[in-house]
Amino acid sequence: MNWKNHDSYIELYPPKEFDFKQCLDFLARNVQEMLHKIKDGYLIKLLKIDEEMILCKIEAEHTVIKVEFLSGKPSYEGREAIAKYIWEWFDLDQNLEEFYNIASEDKLLSPLVKRYYGLRIVGMPDLFESLVWAIIGQQINLNFAYTLKKRFVKAFGESIIFENETYWVFPSYDKIAQIEVEELRNHQFTTRKAEYIIGIAKAMTTNEISKEALLNQHDFEKIKQSLMVLRGVGAWSADYVLMKCFHDNSSYPVGDVGLQNAFKSNLGLDRKPTAEEMYEYAKAWKGWEAYATFYLWRSLSDKTT
Incomplete structure (x- = not known):
């Protein structure tokens, strides 16, 4: 984790294959979401750190993620915990170079990685x-x-x-x-x-x-x-x-209806693929099935909004 502490904010330095806007687009997919708010290109999220409520304003400029504390001033340990949470939330330990190399040669994934380049699996650390x-x-x-x-x-x-x-x-x-x-x-x-x-x-x-x-x-x-x-x-x-x-990159929920629909839509099929067909496609993505899944899920949002 690469971060720096300042008086009223911290900075995180993500890897190059990271696009904050792509992650915001994913986080904005449902208006009923209660656990964060997106405004004018930044994100506001409340975190509970050592029983203290810390409201964070998260934005990104160029290659830096800035996390400003809107309520309270957390301790150094609290700031480190917040940095760790955000680092994990956006899966910033992951080196996506191999995934992008594989996906760029794949009929199904190639257009998706071009469209969503820099999108990371937005996780749930808790x-x-x-x-x-x-x-x-x-x-x-x-x-x-x-x-x-x-x-x-x-x-x-x-x-x-x-x-x-x-x-x-x-x-x-x-x-x-x-x-x-x-x-x-x-x-x-x-x-x-x-x-x-x-x-x-x-x-x-x-x-x-x-x-x-x-x-x-x-x-x-x-x-x-x-x-x-x-x-x-x-x-x-x-x-x-x-x-x-x-952060299991090989996780592959083939029983997921949304994933099946994404296959059907992106391949122009007249039916959902079978589990066997989905496993066959995934042979080319070995070790990166989770990222392939996440990019396919992301494509559904474009088709429903």
Whole structure:
């Protein structure tokens, strides 16, 4: 991580294959999003660092990401934690040169990497958030998933008001572990999804599962199996979390309807591809299936807005 500390802000120095605007376009894909706001080419996000709420204004000029603190002045350790969060959020440790070399020779990916050059997998550094979002998104369309997420955040998240606007952080697993299934049912969650989410929150509260312990396994397949032990987490959800939270470049959620639609649309097919066909295409992307998936997902936003 390459960053520098200043009095009221920090600077991060991303690798060359990074385009902040491309990442903003992805983050702007749904107006119901509660966890950040985009204004005039910059991003405002509330982060909770060591129990302190820090409102950050994030913008990029040339090769520098500037993070200004709008509320409070975090400690040096707090600033480092914020830098680490943003570095991970935008997957800035990743060297994309190999992916772009592979994609530029690929019929399906070549036009996408030209169109979205500099886009990185915009992740979810928080394990609980990524698991909850994966469960919320099961078997419903993206817009209704955002509706449920908005209700979840407003009902159980924390917030601050700055210049007459409210900013939110995602609910903590500690809080969700203490609620009843009926409280989520009241927000149109199915009984099963409510049980899954509360069950995961309880497992994290008792340290039955944690991001640190999973990372210590040093093996994505082992992490996937550990995630799938959790009730409500199947192969698709585990692959999604591996991609968004653990930076597993080989994660490939072939069961994802959006990915299937992206294949169909970009290849001009009259039907969705089979899993076998998708695996066959992915042979050329070995080791970069997650980035191929993310660029294909990104193409769907262009076709629906």
